[in-house]
Amino acid sequence: MTSTVETPPTHTRGRLFDWKLLVGIAVVAALLALSLLTGVYDVFGAGDGGEMFAITRIPRTIALVxxxxxxxxxxxVMQLLTQNRFVEPTTTGTTEWAGLGLLAVMVLIPGASVSTRMVGAxxxxxxxxxxxxxxxxRVTLRSSLIVPIVGIMLGAVVSSVSTFIALKTDTLQSLGVWFAGSFTSVIRGQYELLWIVALVAVAVFIAADRFTVAxxxxxxxxxxxxxYNRIVLIGTALIAIATGVVTVVVxxxxxxxxIVPNVVxxxxxxxxxxxxxxxxxxxxAxxxxxxxxxxxxxxPFEIPVSLILGIVGAIVFIFLLLRQRRYG
Incomplete structure (x- = not known):
């Protein structure tokens, strides 16, 4: 697969909803129902089960969505704007930068609210x-494979800076928790900022044709x-908002x-x-x-979702690299 984004096939244009998508929605709905029913606490047998269900299970499932x-x-959006199949917030350093912003706010404003941390991220x-x-x-790269490597290197530098600051300010444990990527602590009253990304999704859909042309x-x-420059700026802002909010909350x-854009x-x-x-x-899903x-x-213990995603993502990443090499 080449790194250049080709002209969208005309036969897919306008086919926003079909029976396959409805089947997919039904499968995702079943997975979300299973998420609501999965957990150590007996929400059906305990006296306060209903309250715990509303405090923990529902917010966690909404956060997953x-x-x-x-x-x-x-x-x-990043893959379209960069014309490269291998970029995303993890391989461009965006997540690491969000973590650095979050850490900076915590160090400079120890009692900062969640919304203030989000702004910094x-x-x-x-x-x-x-x-x-x-x-x-500004730099011409002959191979599309070099782009994510450069992004990962930049992210590693930013992560090192964050680790150094955390060591100096005794916040290394907090930094580790933030980057763990887990929905364990998602409860009612601590996840509502995630609704901002729903607005980002609406904005992306409205500007979808412009992003495709860009x-x-x-x-x-x-x-x-x-x-072009304005569209790149808008896309970057939307990516930053979504990444920053998810980093702070999850x-x-x-x-x-x-994984997802390449498969689709x-x-x-x-x-x-x-x-x-x-x-x-x-x-x-x-x-x-x-x-x-x-x-x-x-x-009754939990494995951070980021650990499982990292394993799955690494396998898919290697597959895409081999596929790129084969089809050039």
């Missing part, structure tokens, strides 16, 4: 993503009258933005508008399945 859809959607994620995009525009390259986009969810693209082509429901749905595995594998 919002976080899974958001990170998958971020990967799709979003601003840092935006700056980091813009740095990556500017680097791509994905064909700056020259093409300019020739059809599109302000933590790091690696490779979702890499291989089946349906590259039109963002028609692919967006599928991308969101598959992102939700993968995160939910990984979370269910993490909850049940060593019950």
């Amino acid at each position: 919002l976080a899974g859809a958001a990170m998958a959607m971020c990967g799709l 979003v601003i840092a994620a935006f700056v980091g993503t813009m740095v990556f995009f500017l680097f791509l525009r 994905g064909l390259g700056e020259e093409f986009a300019t020739n059809v009258g599109l302000n 933590g790091n969810l690696p490779f979702i933005g890499l 693209s291989m089946v349906r082509g590259d039109d963002l508008r028609s692919n967006l429901p599928w991308v969101c749905m598959l992102g939700i 993968i995160v939910t399945v990984c979370d269910l595995i993490g909850r049940t594998l060593i019950m």
Whole structure:
């Protein structure tokens, strides 16, 4: 698979909803129902089961939906704007920048509210993503495989800075918890900021055609009258908002933005508008399945969902690299 985004197939255009999507929605709904029913606490037999169900199970399931859809959607937009199949918040350093912003707020404002932390994470994620995009525009890379490697290296540098600051300020444990990527602590009153990513999804859908055109390259986009730089700026802002919010509430969810868009693209082509429901749905399904595995594998303890996603994502990443090499 080449790194260049091809013209969207006309036969997929406009086919936003069909029976296959309805089947997929039914499968995802079944997974979410299973998530509501899975847990150590007996919500049906205990006297306060109903209250615990509302405090823990429902918020956690909603968080699975919002976080899974958001990170998958971020990967799709990033891949279009960079014309590269291997970029997403994890492979461009966006997540690490969000963590650095979160840490900076915690150090500078110890009693900062969740919303203040979110603002710091979003601003840092935006700056980091813009740095990556500017680097791509100024440096010509012959191979698309080099791009994610550069992003991972930049992310490693930022992560090292975060670790150094955490060591100096005695917040290393907190940093580890933030990057664990787990839904264990998601309860009522602590997840509501995730609803912001639903607004981001709406914004992405509204600007979907512009992102698709921008994905064909700056020259093409300019020739059809599109302000390429403005679209890149808007896309970067939306990616930063979604990544920052998810990082603050849930933590790091690696490779979702890499796995989902590539799988959907291989089946349906590259039109963002028609692919967006599928991308969101598959992102939700993968995160939910990984979370269910993490909850049940060593019950009553939990494995962070980021650990399972990391294993799955690494396997898919290697597969995509081999596929790229084979089809060039």
